[in-house]
Each structure stands twice: as C-alpha cells, then as structure tokens.
Amino acid sequence: MTAHRHLLFLLSGGRPGGNTETLARRAAAALPPDAVQTWRDLSQPLLPAFHDRRHGDRYGPPEGTAAACLAETMAASDIVVVAPLYWYGLPAPAKLYLDHWSHWMRLPETGFKAAMPAKRVWLVLAHSGSTPDQIRPAEDCLRFSAEYMGARFMGSLIGYANAPGEILSDAGALAAADRFFPA
Numbered sequence: 001m002t003a004h005r006h007l008l009f010l011l012s013g014g015r016p017g018g019n020t021e022t023l024a025r026r027a028a029a030a031l032p033p034d035a036v037q038t039w040r041d042l043s044q045p046l047l048p049a050f051h052d053r054r055h056g057d058r059y060g061p062p063e064g065t066a067a068a069c070l071a072e073t074m075a076a077s078d079i080v081v082v083a084p085l086y087w088y089g090l091p092a093p094a095k096l097y098l099d100h101w102s103h104w105m106r107l108p109e110t111g112f113k114a115a116m117p118a119k120r121v122w123l124v125l126a127h128s129g130s131t132p133d134q135i136r137p138a139e140d141c142l143r144f145s146a147e148y149m150g151a152r153f154m155g156s157l158i159g160y161a162n163a164p165g166e167i168l169s170d171a172g173a174l175a176a177a178d179r180f181f182p183a
Contacts, residue, residue, distance in 0.1 A: 008040065016041070019084065047093070081122070081124070155180075
C-alpha cells in the first residue's frame with residue numbers, strides 16, 4: 001500500500017481494552033510504519049441518537065461527536081469496526097455509527113457519499129462460542145452497509161474469547177491478526 005493509507009479503528013465494545021480491542025491492536029501492530037492510525041472509542045462520547053429525517057425535516061450539518069466522526073471517516077482510507085459479538089449482531093455504538101451514515105450521505109456538501117467508494121471496510125470481532133451462522137449477521141450488517149455505499153468490504157478477523165485477556169490464548173486468531181492487513 002502507499003504512504004497515504006490511513007486506518008480509522010472504531011472501538012465499539014463495552015469493555016475498554018477488551019479482547020476485541022486487543023486483537024485489533026495486534027493486527028494494527030503489523031501495519032507498515034507509514035500507515036496512519038486513528039483510534040476512536042464510539043462510546044466516549046457516544047454519538048447522539050439518530051433521527052431519520054428522510055421524509056420531513058431536513059438534515060442539518062453534523063455537530064459535536066457526529067461531526068468529529070464524519071471528519072475522521074472522511075480522512076480514512078480504511079474503516080475498521082472493532083466489535084465484539086453482542087446478541088449475534090454489532091454492538092449498539094457500531095450500529096449507531098452506521099445509522100449516522102444515512103445522515104451524512106444526504107448532505108452533498110460533506111462529500112461522504114462520493115468518498116465512500118474509495119474506502120475499504122474491515123471487521124475485527126471476538127465472540128464467546130458462537131457458530132459461523134451466528135456470527136454471520138454481524139458480518140452481513142457491515143458488509144451490506146459498505147456495499148450500499150460502494151465501499152469494499154475486505155473481510156473479518158475473528159477470535160474466540162470470553163473472559164478478559166482470553167484472546168491471547170487463541171493462537172489462530174493471533175496468527176491471522178499478524179497478516180490481516182495486507183502490506
């Protein structure tokens with residue numbers, strides 16, 4: 001990849017420093033030194049509630065945390081959603097971030113809709129014993145959202161972990177993390 005690669009890591013788990021974040025940081029450590037990394041915890045502060053205004057009120061410009069997330073998304077070449085599997089789907093902060101895409105794409109002045117086809121979207125996910133069929137809804141949510149915007153879904157890095165720190169025992173996930181982002 002070229003020196004302009006900029007990865008936005010969006011942490012969405014309920015436990016700071018949790019297993020999913022540990023797995024994502026392992027994958028990020030293997031990136032080339034010239035790759036820019038931005039890390040955002042989507043719950044600190046939480047994005048505002050999303051209000052669907054498609055059929056009535058107009059969307060105004062994003063403010064506060066939403067404006068900051070939009071700016072970081074626009075600056076990134078790669079969006080990495082770091083999400084433990086919660087009830088067979090993405091955690092609420094990750095889903096809320098995707099809901100805000102509906103706002104941003106309706107404001108041509110943001111350039112969001114035009115910029116998304118050039119972006120790559122990745123998923124880093126930890127689970128505690130789910131089957132591939134149970135993991136698929138979380139992957140599909142992110143993949144379908146990326147594809148809707150014309151972005152490329154690049155795949156998932158999946159690890160098994162339940163208790164804090166248990167991801168470090170998943171040798172297969174750690175090895176996959178070391179090669180998850182192509183050079």
